[in-house]
Each structure stands twice: as structure tokens, then as C-alpha cells.
Amino acid sequence: MSNLIVHGGTPLAGRIVPSANKNAVLPILCATLLTREPVRLHGVPDITDVKKILEVFRSLGSSVEMDAKTRVLDLHHRDTCFDAARDRLPEEMRSSIMLVPGLLARFCSARIEDDVTGCTLGVREIDPHVEVFQRFGASVERQPDGLVLAVPARLRANDHWTDYASVTTTENFVLCAALAQGRSTLMNAASEPHVQEFCAFLKMLGAQIEGLGTSRLTIHGVERLGGGEFTFAEDFHEIVTFLALGAITGGRVEVKNSTPEQFPLIDRTFAKFGVQIVHENGWSRAETQGPLKVKEPFTRNILQKVEAAPWPYLPVDLLPIFVALGIKAEGSVMFWNKIYDGAMGWTSELSKFGGHAFLSDPHRMVTFGGKPLHPAEVESPYIIRVAIALLMVAASISGKSVIRNATPIRRAHPQFVENICSLGARIEWVDGE
Incomplete structure (x- = not known):
């Protein structure tokens, strides 16, 4: 209809x-890929973009249990597998690009589909995201239906100053930095309420993030993240x-x-x-x-x-x-x-x-x-x-x-x-x- x-x-x-705010829920769902521990989320909205992300998780072998009545979601990515040559990410959904850091950290490879767009708001470039992935050590290969990214081992920390305060670029930087080796700093970071909520979730998992709500974020990479419960605002x-x-x-x-x-x-x-x-x-x-x-x-x-x-x-x-x-x-x-x-x-x-x-x-x-x-x-x-x-x-x-x-x-x-x-x-x- x-x-x-x-x-x-x-x-x-x-x-x-x-x-809950879609712009907080979707990046937080993507962030759960960074941990092998169980995560419980309260107040997950029944929207199409959430369903698409959860379907991706199921296709990759993750455990996904959603209570439709209470809106409580249990995720466990312990048995998740990914093959960049076979698996596809959701198209026509901008947030799918935030699955890339978790895939790179877990499987050393990821992909960006050609049709990653979202709402028709004009030109929505992917170059700032690709630049972030490259700065953390990813190589990028253009293929007929998208970009394939790869890293030789653990992501490496770096300092970056974005062209403009992009929400999704900021979140991708934080996702990469959370498990990277060393300290990373982002200048001109976005500070919207949903970015702050996203960072609060990662801190709950054990990420070390300083500067929430400001235009300068410092992230100290950790070896691994844990699990836990989180309730959306x-x-x-x-x-x-x-x-x-x-x-x-x-x-x-x-x-x-x-x-x-x-x-x-x-x-x-x-x-x-x-x-x-x-x-x-x-x-x-x-x-x-x-x-x-x-x-x-x-x-x-x-x-x-x-x-x-x-x-x-x-x-x-x-x-x-x-x-x-x-x-x-x-x-x-x-x-x-x-x-x-x-x-x-x-x-x-x-x-x-x-x-x-x-x-x-x-x-x-x-x-x-x-x-x-x-x-x-x-x-x-x-x-x-x-x-x-x-x-x-x-x-x-x-x-x-x-x-x-x-x-x-x-x-x-x-x-x-x-x-x-x-x-x-x-x-x-x-x-x-």
C-alpha cells in the first residue's frame, strides 16, 4: 500500500x-557486527530498513530473535560468515554502507553496492566513506556491480579531518576506530543526537570514545568489544x-x-x-x-x-x-x-x-x-x-x-x-x- x-x-x-530514531537504530544495528557477544536492544521500531538489515544478518548466519510485541531484539554474531564475492548488502538504503566497518574488522573484506542511495535528496557521494576506509588501511577495487574492499589484517588507527560534518561518515570513522590498533582522532565530526546515542551504545560495549557531542572525537582502539543491553530514546x-x-x-x-x-x-x-x-x-x-x-x-x-x-x-x-x-x-x-x-x-x-x-x-x-x-x-x-x-x-x-x-x-x-x-x-x- x-x-x-x-x-x-x-x-x-x-x-x-x-x-526510536531510525538514524540511531540503523547504525547501532550495524555496530553490533563488531562484537561476537550477545546484544539485546529495547524499543526497536518496526520499519522496513530495520527488516532489511536483520535479513542481511540472518543470511550471514547471525542469530536474530525479534519479539514483535515488546520490540525487544536479541542479536548474536558469533557464527556470522561473509564472502564479498557472494554476499550482497541492501540496496536503496543509505545506512547499509555502515555494515562495511564491521565486515572489514571481522572478515578483512567488504563491499559497497552501486545502488546505495536512500532518499532522493540530490547527489549523495560515497567518496568520503571510501576515504575513511582507505585511511584505516583498506584497499578498494572497482567491480562491475560495486566496490570490493579488503584489509590485510587489523585496521590501523589514524587522524582525519572531514570536508563537512557528515553523520554517516562520522559513524563509519568511529566504527572503524573502535577496534583499530592505536588512537584515532576525527575533526569536524557530526554531533547530532543520534550520533551521540550511537556513540553511547558503543561505549556500553566497551569502546573508548572521548568528545561525545562535540566536533572532535578521540577513539582508543580496543582488542575486542563485549555485549549488553541498550534502550533507544x-x-x-x-x-x-x-x-x-x-x-x-x-x-x-x-x-x-x-x-x-x-x-x-x-x-x-x-x-x-x-x-x-x-x-x-x-x-x-x-x-x-x-x-x-x-x-x-x-x-x-x-x-x-x-x-x-x-x-x-x-x-x-x-x-x-x-x-x-x-x-x-x-x-x-x-x-x-x-x-x-x-x-x-x-x-x-x-x-x-x-x-x-x-x-x-x-x-x-x-x-x-x-x-x-x-x-x-x-x-x-x-x-x-x-x-x-x-x-x-x-x-x-x-x-x-x-x-x-x-x-x-x-x-x-x-x-x-x-x-x-x-x-x-x-x-x-x-x-x-
Whole structure:
């Protein structure tokens, strides 16, 4: 089922508990390959990318036991085997590249498939990852269907300064360094909450990592890692999404949030649309006073701005969520995606709702909000949060809308539609053509 039918116009209200962050879960799953000891993970979400990774583990001989009801996952890679000439990694899933360090450390070989992509956010190069693997001693051979990597023995430690603060490149460096011989240092490291959660998991296994939450990480390689139990935190993407759904529909939604210290900039971004975020007793809620309205800047003759870039900037994955608020709120906002060059080209779908948005260039969009909106049938690009943003706009409009090709939502958010319906929404999946 790939399309969503949205009967909008109902203010959403109630309490919701978010799932774990896909961007923490997937690298942590890949990190489990580094140890031969049993690992238990609590709160593993039921999403397609997780299923693909677990299927790879099963195909390699790992022990995988998933309790579908409790969402507890037991992994044991004691009997895992890998052959770069035979075994294939998941395609169309960016995170599969993080299986490479564990394979190199365990089997001295790995591969990168030609179709490792993920969401259609523009050019997503693999060169920074290949460079990291080479710095740890890997040779790289191009074959017709991908790259084959090999190391003669144990990975060797090194110091590296990345071109930009890439989340996945940072995680691949840490994965390689955890078992490398010697001390490794990474400058310009990404520091997003999910990177911090990923490093906390590795430290639980026995990795020696210094500098969590900063742009400089130091890793002292160890001989081996142990096992243990780990519980995932709530996904801040989902927290923001549910808060925004409450705000855009004129409702009152409360979301469980154990990390409000990560939200000051996110809270101020909501305030630019007339939305106040309140954090109390482990829960967060969005409060509005009447229709949404863009806050005018004090500086004359400039637009209100929302700029997204690597943490501690506003996370770029959240930008579409605020674009939806910009379409609804009275006033104009300039949105600036400072990372991806192909993530803003969906203004034509917003116009089908009657929204007014102008694409200034591949990185910048201006919304002229507060226009009369009407139900529509729109088509989502293969970008998780854009599909959700289109759903948000539809949910705020009385009448029936259709979001075609909304499947990317399933990659990150388990039971997403069911959760929204528990807040009073009328949304359902239907088969696409």
C-alpha cells in the first residue's frame, strides 16, 4: 500500500509516545557486527530498513530473535560468515554502507553496492566513506556491480579531518576506530543526537570514545568489544512531527520527550510561526493562539528565515515539517537547506493545495503562507519528511486529499498512521496503481 487518503480538517488532540530514531537504530544495528557477544536492544521500531538489515544478518548466519510485541531484539554474531564475492548488502538504503566497518574488522573484506542511495535528496557521494576506509588501511577495487574492499589484517588507527560534518561518515570513522590498533582522532565530526546515542551504545560495549557531542572525537582502539543491553530514546523527528501536526490542525497534542535539552533551537523555530512549545514532566506540547502567523523580523525589508544545516543548527530533516507550517501560517518565510541540493523541488505539489511556494534555487524556498487551501491529490518524492509534510498540509484542510507514493514514511516511522488516527485523524493506506 503506497497511497494515503487523508480526510482533513479535524483538530488533533491527545498523547503520543514516539518510536526510536531510525538514524540511531540503523547504525547501532550495524555496530553490533563488531562484537561476537550477545546484544539485546529495547524499543526497536518496526520499519522496513530495520527488516532489511536483520535479513542481511540472518543470511550471514547471525542469530536474530525479534519479539514483535515488546520490540525487544536479541542479536548474536558469533557464527556470522561473509564472502564479498557472494554476499550482497541492501540496496536503496543509505545506512547499509555502515555494515562495511564491521565486515572489514571481522572478515578483512567488504563491499559497497552501486545502488546505495536512500532518499532522493540530490547527489549523495560515497567518496568520503571510501576515504575513511582507505585511511584505516583498506584497499578498494572497482567491480562491475560495486566496490570490493579488503584489509590485510587489523585496521590501523589514524587522524582525519572531514570536508563537512557528515553523520554517516562520522559513524563509519568511529566504527572503524573502535577496534583499530592505536588512537584515532576525527575533526569536524557530526554531533547530532543520534550520533551521540550511537556513540553511547558503543561505549556500553566497551569502546573508548572521548568528545561525545562535540566536533572532535578521540577513539582508543580496543582488542575486542563485549555485549549488553541498550534502550533507544524517543526520536526527536517524531516528537517535532507530532507537535507540528497538533499546531497545523489547531489541536493540542502532547508528546513524550525525555530530552528537552535538545530542543531550544527547535522551540525558537516553532515560535517563528506563532507556536509555543511547552516542556513539562517529560512531555512536550504545542500551544497556539488562533491561526498560525509568521513572526515579523525586527530587521526591516528581510524575510523571516529558517536555516537548516548540521547540528547544532536546525536539523535538515526537519525542514519540510516547517515548510508545511509556512504554507499554513500567514506571512512569508525563506527556507534554506544548506546540505542537500535536491531536497526542495516539491513546490509544485504544494501548489496543488493552493499553497504558494517559490523555489529560489536548489537550496532555498520561499513560502507565502495564509492563502486559501483546498483538498488535492499530490505525489510525494522519495523523501521521508516531505511525504509527512504533504500529509500535514492535507490534515489541516477540510475534505479528502490523496498523498500518492507515501511509502517512504514506512522507512522511518512504525505505526505512523495508526498513531495519528489515535489523535483523531481520519487517514488510511490504500493500494497505489
